[in-house]
Amino acid sequence: MKISILIFLLFLAIQTVLSWKKEEFRNCNQTPFCKRARSRKPGSCNLIAQDVTISHGELTAKLLPKIPQGQDQDQAKPLILSISVYQNGIMRLKIDEDASPKKRFEVSDVIISEFESKKLWLQRVSDERSDGDADLSSVVFLSDGYEAVLRHDPFEVYVRGEQGNRRIVSLNSNGLFDFEQLRDKKEGEDWEESFRGHTDTRPYGPQSVSFDVSFYGSDFVYGIPEHATSFALKPTRGPGVEESEPYRLFNLDVFEYIHDSPFGLYGSIPFMVSHGKSGKSSGFFWLNAAEMQIDVLASGWDAEPQISMPTSQSRIDTFWMSEAGIVDVFFFVGPGPKDVIRQYTSVTGTPSMPQLFATAYHQCRWNYRDEEDVENVDLKFDENDIPYDVLWLDIEHTDGKRYFTWDKLLFPHPEEMQRKLAAKGRHMVTIVDPHIKRDESFSLHKEATQKGYYVKDASGKDFDGWCWPGSSSYPDMVNPEIRTWWGEKFFYENYVGSTPSLYIWNDMNEPSVFNGPEVTMPRDALHLGTVESRELHNAYGYYFHMATADGLVKREDGKDRPFVLSRAFFAGSQRYGAVWTGDNTADWDQLRVSVSMILTLGLTAVTFSGADVGGFFGNPEPELLVRWYQLGAYYPFFRAHAHQDTKRREPWLFGQRNMELIRDAIRGRYMWLPYFYTLFREANVSGVPVVRPLWMEFPTDEATFSNDEAFMVGNSLLVQGVYTERAKYASVYLPGKESWYDIRTGTAYEGGTTHKLEVSEDSIPAFQRAGTILPRKDRFRRSSTQMVHDPYTLVIALNSSQTAEGELYLDDGKSFDFKQGAYIQRHFVFSNGQLTSSNIVPTRGESSFSTDCIIERIILLGHLPGPKIALIEPGNQKAEIEMGPLRLGEHAGPAAVTIRKPGVRIADDWTIKIL
């Protein structure tokens, strides 16, 4: 009785604890630079561009305040502006102080080295006078039909297309630009800031930068992850806006984040994409790793516009504020959505090519407790014939949260354990976080201390913060030397108990500091001796991810693609591995928001992303869990994960029926692996994400612009999640003029309209677009490794003119040989009743890849039944045509026209003609 009372009280207390602690994090009003910037009035910027000239292939100018005549201008320190242009429609604008007492931080190692080689050497600048302007504008060439313009007074920069007729993106059109230059402290001035008992010494005083950016001809803006919010970014200021917080970019470890908030989460990518009715997109990227706050301004936000806009085009205004750093911004002219991503990834790099296994299903939990647990879970997957590729170990596997070690009681034989998994083609992932336990007997800590490798606090001592192990320090990952040192810790001889089938998970790298301000590192902590944490905070996790991934590459002498999952990220993280959306919760809203979050990550090039299937916190009802698996099977990164306090939720724990449903969802992913892998390669080449918003494929279809409940997997599959309990129907909008085929039933649905479809518990709606050809593998194995030799199925979805095309990419799934040409890329075309397979890569590279895999089945959707025979050339072979199931197994759909056993090799050129 008394127990129950006490427990009840405790429970109440816990209830209040277990929720997002909004007040523990700064809002804009509590953040002086944000408050100051937001209170500024449009047109308050009085800078004008002077001394405009071309030098070193760049357009340069000085920005100085416009002083009424008679006053002395000598007092003002100028800002230095430079505009450079790059191939394919990229303009870069930099603005920094001329001579500052301390060099402002420029984020290193984000822009890829190849980018500089794409610079166009500017030689000519032409002047023009806009209507009503007293002063000139300087115009330089950007790319065919595009120009970059620097307007002198008032100072404004923009890019325009169509021979000057269309503005695309502009900066400072609303005159909100402000650059707080570093200066000496005035007498009596207090620079310290305090928040919830944490004091920020701010030795260098105010140094924020802010400006407005306008996107023309756009109806929506997207991007700037990471927020749990809608995909199309809702306005944060202006008429009809209740939410008064800007989108915050500040990497934070947020306990139980909520599903609809502009609040900053684990990662930050200051890259925004706009899109509008014309079908055109543009992009804007600010390379700055300090805390950033971004307002999306609702139309009419400026009740009394103080400046007249020089164009009447529809536009979206945004306001960007950063605590520190410089202006180093990139304008991307598009014009298509995929062009914008190509342009952005030519600056920050395309997503790396993952190993095949990493694109399959991952099984994780905090924690698989010991070797026996691992063995049992592994066995249960086999007993239930559920494929999985990777088993994960969370923090408890270590010896007292000392990473690179094993708990000797729970994991006495780590190598043998990994080898047992590897014998089934499976892999293991262990967690390695950036906080190093401050324990004199821990050699890693000793070494880092001796070498001075830790981040320092404001007083210059090794920063000491609290995290899982207790008192911890954090290696200064911004330093390349320290990154190299860190990477070597993953060598087999250093990471005792690791084997070649072991890969890594980087968690808590925001960094999470339990006793720090806002659960992270104080802003006045020091990197590289002099750089404050405030200047690079958002990139810390990125450097950590980089160091780990590079270490894994070196571990195998550059022969093995790394796999590293990171929670924190920054622009460029796509080059180092996967990210996930952090500690989500097992509820339907979070299932829904996972799609927005993953679409946003994909749009900003971090395509290898996913949300914890099932929800990290809480216990999902079986129905929610099943729906989550059905959706998660289409996440680029497909992993189930759960908090240690939750009930076990391996797929077989919810009864036979639910096990079958989950198994079917997982098998669905394995079935589509050849397609996913092809898409990962596409992303690797072009930056175009695996999972895309509908408007990326249907740019002029307005109905798709704010749809974030459905998404495209590549250009061929459309998936609609089911986000409510006991749903009987789902409304699915199918864009375009061509039909869509239900991937289970083969039923054709008309495009360009919303369908109210019955849904069962079996699956979520998914459709293949007419006119596409998809590769599948219909045999399910223990893991993707055993599927390597299995035959393919091709699914041809014919469009109204009875044609279709598709691609297949494959390589060895592991090594970097594909970079030397060791891959196969096939192009399939169906037209005139004939399927042709041809090689996309015209010439062989230095090395090659071959496979004996054959095609066992070709399914034709939208083809009339009747033909009995197909003729295969070369060889003049015949194959039977019959009505066969669209999908094998328990969930076989109705029959479709099927070419039985064509037996052609996937690697060869051939044609198959339907007779």
Add this chain to the structure above:
Amino acid sequence: MRVDFLLIFCVALCVASFGRSASSVPQDPFLGISPEDESFYKTSLDTINCKDGSKKFNKSQLNDDFCDCLDGTDEPGTSACPTGKFYCRNIGHFPQTLFSSRVNDGICDCCDGSDEYDGEVKCLNTCWEAGKAARDKLKKKIATYQEGVTLRKQGIEQTRMAMAKDEAELKKLKNEEKILNGLIQQLKEHKELIEKAQEKERLQKEKEKKQAEEALRKESEPEEAKVETGVAEQKVDSGVKSTESTLDNLIGTVDNDPSDEDLKLVSEDNVAAKVENRDTSEIEGSPRNRHALENMEESASAGHKDDSAVVPETGSDARSGVVPDDVKKMGNDLSENTEELSGEELGRLVASRWTGENTEKRDDVKDNSHECHEDTLKQIHDGEYDGYAPDTGDDTSKYDDTGKYDDTEDDTDEEDNHDDPSSSYKSVDDIDLSDTSITTLSNPTWLGKIQQTVRNILQAVNLFRTPVNISDAADVHKEYDESSTKLSKIQSRISTLTKKLKQDFGPEKEFYSFYDHCFESKQNKYVYKVCPYKQASQVEGHATTRLGYWEKFEDSYRVMMFSNGDRCWNGPDRSLKIKLRCGLKNEIADVDEPSRCEYVALLSTPALCTEDKLKELQDKLDMMNKQHQKHDEL
């Protein structure tokens, strides 16, 4: 065995690099078909029906590595149908049925290697060795069962006797209850008459008493008011109250509960406090007194630090108002007062959101990996002492909903029967009752005596004499009280027996003896105690965590369920699932916690050694031997 396996895997890898034969069609068209099915496939007809009746296929399509039947009928020997099953004969060992996904996947699944025939791997035939090992194991198991079956029979025989004894006792007790009831009724009537006669006197006395009480209450009221004023004061105050009002309870707690040193100290402190209170004649604020109280507080909070001591039992009103220290901390400090915390405290506090760990400073961070677990246990443990302490009266009615645990709550943790070598021991539940008073009570001559005495008394009392003869009245009272006490003891025993006999002891009552037994198992630092039909707990040192109360058998008496145990921090109520298996001794083993606060354990017991299962095993061995002989003949 494992070495072999690795070797084979290596071979597999080496072979794999040489490329693959173009076709995966098996040489033997009937590969993967079980002997029972052979006639189905070896038909003279040209076509074969899919077993699900969905369609039929040509004989040439059998095992042609293309899935024609959705149920996999046509591809028993390939991986073409995801629903297919592959049969390997494994001569010399058990035959095996595999998922078709294992066929030609590069991993040797059948010991005869028949699942890998596409040339990717070479699988050695290991059935001979594996079969021998399996047969030996099976033989051993059969031997256990044979002995177990005998033990089980003996057990059932003993049960029959024990049950009969219990039933007889129950019958007799019920009879006695009836007689005694009659006597008491008579006594009661007399008693009431006497009481009526004494009413006037008593009324007068009560009046006086009331007045006296009221005077007393007035004195104590200010003190109660103070209870409302502040939590800190209240705590002290309730401490005082508890020392005064529940001294016995506390002592009881110490006796009943194997608690750790800290607890004892606290209790002793409390006792001391009380003694001191008396000594100082309740002088509020006297230095000594305050010191004592401070001590008490200190020890209580020190207890909090290591999570094992107890906040002194408080009065019922205070209890509902007092928020335990740590709860306050979480409720308030976390959201509001973090500024006052040291860096480390704040770090622990924030970490605790994810882990639910106690946020107090601890020196031993080494144990981190197990900390969460322990803390949870301990945290609950704090609350538990309250539960163990006997109720102080008023709340019984208040918290009736939990009353169902009342009868089990007191019968824990007496550790006097530990000498049983098989680690099971008689549970204490009924020992007291059957030991002493009841035994004597059950003596018929004794009952006769009572009857006689009552008769005598009743005759002696003259009801119409006023004033009532005091000694006569006293006799009636005394006899009435004694008989009532005896009756309630009998009734208690009846209820115990009835409850016992109502339980589900299995189809042959083979679990009857479990009722009065507990089983113990020590695993690392924990001792697990399982008392079937009652409860199960985990003991670490002096801390006890209830894993669950008896719920029922599941899965045809192969599983025992205990549920509704102590609640986990941020988790479910603890529960324990015990899987039963045949063994020669009653033994608990392999206690595990696969999911947070959901425990599983194994219990070997002869009760599970059934003849049916023995026969099944023997048949299996016979079959293996036959196969073996066949193999020899080959």
